[in-house]
Amino acid sequence: MENQLKLPQIPYGENINKKMTLHLFLQILGKVRLKMTPRKNHWWYITEYIGTSGFTTGEIPYNSGADQFKININVLTHQLEINTSQGEYERFPLNERLTVADFYRTLMEILQELKISVSIVDVPYDLGIDKPFGEITDYHHYDKNYVTDLWRALLWINNIFKEFSGRFYGKTCPVQLYWHSMDLVITRFSGNEAPPMPAEARLSDKDAYSHECISFGFWPGDENVPEPAFYSYTYPSPEGLNKEAIKPASAEWADSNGSPMALLKYNDLLLSDNPRQDLLDFLESTYQAGAKKANWDIEKFRVPDLDEI
Secondary structure, eight states: OGGGOOOOOOOSGGGHHHHHHHHHHHHHHHHHHHHHSOOOGGGTTSOBEEOSSEEEOOOEEETTTTEEEEEEEETTTTEEEEEETTSOEEEEEOOTTOOHHHHHHHHHHHHHHTTOOOOOOOSOSSSSOOSOGGGOOSOOOOOHHHHHHHHHHHHHHHHHHHHHHTTOOSOBOOOEEETTTTEEEEEEEEEEEOOOOOTTSOHHHHHHTSEEEEEEEEESOOSSSOSOEEEEEEESOOTTGGGSOOSSTTOEEEEETTEEEEEEEHHHHHTOSOHHHHHHHHHHHHHHHHHHHTTOOTTTTSOOOGGGO
């Protein structure tokens, strides 16, 4: 029965330092992936993933493409793990005494020992922290219970996002974790180019939003939305989008830098008799709202039954 599902509570306010510590760890791993992975459109090559044991970079090429390695934050054993296609396996424990500086230095030392040469821009991205990773000692709040609960929630969300992804017959990104903002995302594309961004726009935004899209995501809270929540937005944002009805009843439209963004609070799902259906309803209704107002060819993107192919 769906109502037997027990989603973990992952409050933001009391876990700010715990979340930031994990976020900084993920940024370090993400920057390694960014530096060493061949480019793919919309920054899809820099992202991380939710896996069966925790958070993972996925496979990263090295040694002129002859080998691969991947880095995992293993939530089941609370270790940082590095595996290579040469059969090498290194690890170190994650705990509340480990500073971000210790994490960074230890990881880089291991990569060097494995003859994986990488140099990253070693400062946090868009987090308001000016220190390089190797000097961040004030965040040392890796909390096993919080990280486990967050991962369990993300694992469930990851699987629902994948189910939703399969209901669209157009270009769709993988379900992926963007480490700059620490949100789990699935994005659909119409295939049409978006209007050019202003010259002063960030390069990351220009590549991410080169084409029309409707994006759906989840983040565990930040200063702007200080609680875990799901979101959806359409880019470019069509006129009247926030007048469209969305589901479930607890979902609402909010303003995000002058454009409408649909929000569904994670805590509302904790009260639901059927959180899976409520989340799927949110995703589908916000897609229909965006696709309708942006004049997408909804029928073209309908997934045909196998007997229709």
